[in-house]
Amino acid sequence: MTDKQDLLRRLPKVDDLLKDPALVKLLAGNPRRVVVDAVRSAIEAARIEIDVASRPEDAAGIVEPASLVADAARLVADIMDPSLRRVVNATGVVVHTNLGRSVLSPAAIAAVVEVAGAYSNTEFDIAAGKRGSRHDHIDKLLCRLTGAEAALAVNNNAAAVLLALSALAKGKEVIISRGQLVEIGGSFRIPDVMRQSGAKLREVGATNKTHIVDYRAAITEKTGLIMRAHPSNFQVVGFSAEVGLAEMVAVARENELPVLNDLGSGVMVDIAVAGLPDEPTVQASVAAGIDVTTFSGDKLLGGPQAGIAVGKKAFIDKMKKHPLARAVRIDKMTLAALEATLKVYFDEDTAAREIPTLAMLYAPLAELKKRADDLSARIEAVAGDAVAVSAEDDTSKAGGGALPLAELPTAVVALLPRRISVNKLEKLLRGFDVPIIGRIQDGRLLLDLRTIFPRDVPDIVAAVTSALAR
Secondary structure, eight states, X not given: OOOHHHHHHHSOOHHHHTTSHHHHHHHHHSOHHHHHHHHHHHHHHHHHHHHHOSSGGGGGGGGSHHHHHHXXXXXXXXXXXXXXXXXXXXXXXXXBGGGTBOOOXXXXXXXXXXXXXXXXXXXXXXXXXXXXXXXXXXXXXXHHHHOOSEEEEESOHHHHHHHHHHHHHTTSEEXXXXXXXXXXXXXXXXXXXXHHHTOEEEEESOSSBOOHHHHHHHOOTTEEEEEEEOOTTOOOOSSOBOOOHHHHHHHHHHTTOOEEEEEESOBOSOGGGGTOOOOOBHHHHHHTTOSEEEEESSGGGOSSSOEEEEEOHHHHHHHHHSTHHHHTBOOHHHHHHHHHHHHHTTSHHHHHHHSHHXXXXXXXXXXXXXXXXXXXXXXXXXHGGGEEEEEEEEEEEEETTOOTTOOEEEEEEEEEESSSOHHHHHHHHHTSSSOEEOEEETTEEEEEGGGOOGGGHHHHHHHHHHHHTO
C-alpha cells in the first residue's frame, strides 16, 4: 500500500528532472533561472499536494516525471510567453477599449519603430544645440489643424482634464451642467477628477435641461472656470436642452472666466459625410472661442493613447508650467505615433483611407458583404458539417465611448457548431496563440467583418477548423 512517505521519496531531484528531453529543450530557449525555478515550484507543489491528500494513492500520479515536467513547462510558459499580444477583433466594436482601442496607421507604426530603437531629439533643439521641449514636436501641427493658438499632449484625456482643472481652477468653483457629470470607463467620473484637481464642483441646471440663465446665476467671485463635458458614451433624448458653445463663451467673456470643453473622442473630420451621426469637431470648439479644448489621441482620432489640449496660449502655457504636467507627460514613442497620425489629417481623403479607425467606420457595406461571403465559404470548405455557417447582415458599434446611438450596418459570419456548444467554441477560439474574439448573439458566434483585417482571415480559418476538430 502506498503511503505519503513513499510518494515523497519518489519525487525526483531538480537536477535529475532537468535532464528530461522536454526540459532540455526548454533550457535551450529560455533563461536557465526561469526553468530551474519552475522545476522547483512544480516539485514543491507536488510535495504539498501529497501532504494534504486524504488518500495517498490519489496523489500517486503527480510524482511521475512526465507530470512534473508538464507542470514545469506550464510555469515557464506563464512567465515567458507574451502577456500583451495581438488578437483578432471580430466583435464589430471599432474602438474596443478592452482590445487596445485604436489600431495605428502604417505611418504611425513606422514612426514608432524609427525612434524606439534609437536616440531621438525628444527634448533637444537640434538647430540651437540646446535643450528643447517635447511639446514642440506636435504644437505647430495641432495649431495648424485646429486653428488654436497653442497645444500640448499628455498621457490620456483624463490627465488632460485633470491638468487643466489643476492649473486653471484650483481652489475655485467650476460650473458644469448637471447633465454632463458623466462617468467613463472604470467608474472614472468627472466629479472625482474635479475633486482631485482641487477645484470645487458647482452643478447647474437639471439632468435633462440646462439654460444659460443657470450659468449666469451660478457665477460668483468664487468662480474660476466654466466647463462643458461632451457626453460621449451616452445621450439624453426627448425633453432636453443644452447651452450652445457660443452662449457659454459669451457669458464667460462677460465675467472674464475661461471655458474648458472636454470633447472626449476628439474628431478632426466631419464624419457625418460618411453617414455617421454628427459629432462635434475639435476645430468647431476652437472656432467657437473655447479657451481650452481637451480630447483623446486615440478613439475617433485613431492615434496612440494620449490626451490633447488645444486653445488660448495663456491658458495652455499655465498647463505646461504646472508641476502635474511632468507627471502626466507622454513618452517619445507616443509622440512619434501622434505626430505621424496628425500629419495624415492634412488630407481628409488620405485620413479616411490610412487611419484604420476611420477606414473601419467608413467601410462600405457592399465590401463588407463580399468579405463575409468569402470568409464564410472558406470556413465551410474546411469545417464541413461540424458547423452551420452563414453570411448575414447585422450592426456594428463605434465603441470607445463614442457615438453611443450609432448603429453601423455590417456583415457578419454566423457560426452554429453542431458537436460542441457555442460557448465552448467561443472559449476555444480565445485560447489560440492569436486569440479570436467574437460575440455571441442569439445562440450563435458572430464574426464581424468591419473589424477584421484581411491579414486576420487565415488565423480565423485555422482557429475555427482546429476548434471544431477537438
